[in-house]
């Protein structure tokens with residue numbers, strides 16, 4: 001059997017990871033189900049308060065003794081941009097009125113403290129830590145590694161992968177343009193980070209010495225096989241797991257995923273201020289030209305709208321994050337999807 005240092009080090013049976021999905025899809029049951037099935041579940045904890053992170057990690061551990069991971073967003077530098085923020089809040093007013101919500105309020109806090117989230121992850125001593133939107137840096141990477149954690153960064157272009165390797169990452173996710181939700185890009189402009197998975201993975205494999213995890217548009221055994229041929233050491237699958245039985249997304253989101261076509265996703269900044277791929281809806285169309293304050297301001301401002309829309313089943317106001325392989329997603333238990341994906345990996349290739 002071919003040696004796969006990443007998989008051997010993690011001690012997992014299949015080179016199949018549940019890609020971290022922050023927000024609605026993030027739950028202990030889904031992460032644990034993937035790890036129990038021999039893959040590796042990664043919890044998208046970016047929107048969780050530190051105490052919640054501690055709780056959910058404990059839940060995961062109560063459900064499985066297998067390795068798992070936790071993912072955070074690297075802190076972003078941003079300015080309050082008062083006028084843009086007020087203008088953006090005003091643009092939300094008509095959507096709020098349609099849903100019977102009070103006018104959008106500018107919250108006092110826009111995001112959780114990364115330092116406090118990171119401390120919670122360190123205290124929990126997790127088997128794997130993954131991050132996106134930036135470079136964690138050598139000091140934090142070494143602190144995690146000193147506890148025995150595997151540290152994984154996210155790159156959307158070769159130079160990001162090279163930088164993450166220099167910052168000590170044990171492995172790097174090569175996130176292609178097909179991927180659902182936020183782009184991990186942190187160098188340059190969005191267009192530079194829009195390289196498809198089939199082009200990106202081999203170029204990253206050639207440029208770094210650490211293992212590469214392919215992500216973006218992989219949703220069945222064929223995609224896994226392709227990733228292996230391109231030189232990846234594992235795959236990270238997001239969108240396909242959104243329809244897993246254990247995934248707690250709202251019914252309207254589930255319905256939108258099930259009826260979407262492969263060309264229905266768009267890159268939008270409208271919900272959060274950062275480029276992300278989701279199913280086009282009225283919000284992405286109506287807000288396409290809106291002047292935006294930086295991430296995470298719009299993300300915090302749209303939260304009440306998104307949550308109310310999810311409760312009342314109004315998909316046109318929800319962030320329907322999904323990748324281009326959305327039509328390959330099928331409802332099934334997560335363990336069944338792990339097994340189906342793992343069939344694409346040739347053990348002795």
Ligand SMILES: Cc1cc2nc3c(=O)[nH]c(=O)nc-3n(C[C@H](O)[C@H](O)[C@H](O)COP(=O)(O)O)c2cc1C
Pocket residue numbers: 019020021022023025044045046071072131132154175178179180181182215216217218236237238239240321322323324325
């Ligand atoms: C609903 C959703 C939420 C996501 N949230 C995160 C996140 O919190 N952190 C992260 O690193 N990546 C996040 N991603 C990106 C995935 O980790 C992964 O790169 C992507 O799903 C792979 O492409 P695919 O959706 O085509 O499988 C998210 C993806 C989705 C679909």
